[in-house]
Amino acid sequence: MELIWILFQLLILASVLAVxxxxxxxxxxxxxxYNHSCHVEAPxxxxxxxxxxxxxxxxILDPAEKYISLIVPAYxxxxxxxxxxxxTLNYLQERTAKDKPFSYEVVIVDDGSTDGTKxxxxxxxxxxxxxxxxVVLLGRNHGKGEAIRKGVLHSRGELILMLDADGATKVSDLEKLENQILALAMEERKFGDSSASDSTLRISDVPIAAFGSRAHLEEKALATRKWYRNFLMKGFHLVVLLAAGPGIRDTQCGFKMFTRAAARKLFMNVRLxxxxxxxxLVYLCKWFCIPVIEISVNWTEIPGSKVNLLxxxxxxxxxxxxxxxxxTGMWKIYS
Incomplete structure (x- = not known):
């Protein structure tokens, strides 16, 4: 009877915790x-x-003033x-010297750092x-998603690239994403003149996303990573499949590019x-029918990752x- 009573108490406790x-x-x-009311105020x-x-x-609602914005979240x-x-800046300056119409900005978002990041x-x-x-200062730590969202909402580029502060992906790989976006925009015949200069002027109006991918490195990563990171990756892939559906092999690569039109739709709605x-972002791209191109990029695991079992x-x-x-429709999507 005592064992039954203990099991009953545990069941009650589990039920209370579940509720x-x-x-x-x-x-x-x-x-x-209400998406806009729960995020931090804009600087x-x-x-x-x-x-x-x-x-x-x-x-982000303003017209573009630069060709490309690079958003770097930093905690x-x-x-x-x-x-x-x-x-990053060496690459951007070299490209500016070769291509005079090319213009850029780097937006560093300090996500409440307590060291010398600022x-x-x-x-x-x-x-x-x-x-x-x-530099955008968030004051306190909100998370990588909020840091990127804030940087994107206050960027000036026709193209907007998010990339990690550890330099794990070669910045020159942005050309792979950029070229695929330009090619897809051409195919969709969204703008009349196919010249490069005209494409540059109008690309911001075409909603397209390009995701850098490390899927081609998965086998090597499994062999070299710590067991808990492999466990985390496999489990997360399953959860993502159930939550957002199939289509993107690597959702978590921190190297993604958006046209201004795509960024406007996506980051005005992101809540996580x-x-x-x-x-x-994957879920919203599907909802808005924004084409997503997944492109293999060079990637190196840099010590100091913030991802762990916790x-x-x-x-x-x-x-x-x-x-x-x-x-449930509780979160409305605004277009």
């Missing part, structure tokens, strides 16, 4: 119903560290950020001017703030929020 968890998921999903200015003068903050990246920025970021603004490198926002509960939590929010 509490379900209630928490429903509450948090409802709290994010109104960028600061020019050379002159200390404020610079007007653009918005405690004091030591990895310089290498990635040096490679200082490192502003050093690059001083070196390359606030017209080419800008941390690791699973990429999955939400990331699993957060990923499952966000997937649960997304599934409930969209499948």
């Amino acid at each position: 509490a968890l379900a209630s928490a998921i429903v509450f948090e999903t409802f709290r994010r119903k 109104t200015v960028f600061e020019d560290p050379n002159s200390l003068k404020p610079v007007k903050c653009p918005h 405690n990246e004091e030591y990895r950020l310089p290498g990635a920025l040096d490679e 200082r490192v970021a502003f050093d690059y603004v001083k070196r390359y001017t606030v017209d080419n490198v800008r 703030k941390r690791w699973c926002f990429d999955v939400e 990331s699993i509960p957060n990923m499952l939590w966000e997937i649960a929020l997304m599934s409930l929010g969209y499948r």
